[in-house]
Amino acid sequence: IWLSESSKKIAEGQFDINIKYSAEDEIGILAKSFNKMQQAIKDTIDKLDSEIEEKNQAEQKLYNSNTELEQRVKDRTSDLEKIEKRFRDLLESAPDSMIIVNELGIINIINAQTEKLFGYQRDELIGQKIEFVVPERFRAEHPAKRDHFMQEALSRPRNAKLDLIGLNKNGNEFPVEVSLSPLKTDEGLLVSAAVRDISERVAAEEALRESEEKNRLVLENIGEGIFGVNLEGQVIFINPAACSILGYQNDE
16 A cells, blocks of 8 residues: 555655665565665656756856847947948038949949039949049049059058049039048948039139230230349349340340
8 A cells, every 4th residue: 555655646746755664575675676766766857857957047048148149239230320320421411522432443332412413313323333423535544543542552541632524414524623532441442532523623723824824925025124023122024025125034
């Protein structure tokens, strides 16, 4: 009876049972075997419980690590998005056209001033090579100059300022001042080009040259002798008529 009752208790999950029977008869041997079996079952279950606990703890640690990693990735992504937004805000607020190209000369980013200057929508320029906004007669030689600048920028980054000719969507050419700034990134070399329309400046310089040329022609062909001096009394200009009157050569 006690063997049957003990078996039922073990089946119900009670493993702290120990049959006390000291006789060395068959029942005693059976009792000892039963106690050993009960202890083995208890040890196995304890081991399983321990392994399950360790597994649960490991899973919890893994879950915590994943949660922490996901949060760090989320925070990092948020930080990058904020940095990118500040960059794009600065780019859009720039007074000049801003064009960013990669090592192959492909346009990656532009601002609103670029759309206004060249007459293209953003999606019409993104993905195009920079030669797209260069007049046809300069396109053949432009890639070699671009590649030369890229190679120099890789070994010795430096800024450059150039006076070039731009081409808008309507096919009109106009003079531009281009300031180039290379930037090494994880994605390779990028070059930022600040493009400014200098049509008014070029027109003013041309008008000044024409005015100076007209004045020079008038002074050289007038019959009266005219010369100019600075504050120190040094002659800085003299026309042919004055040279003839004074008997000096112009370089004297």
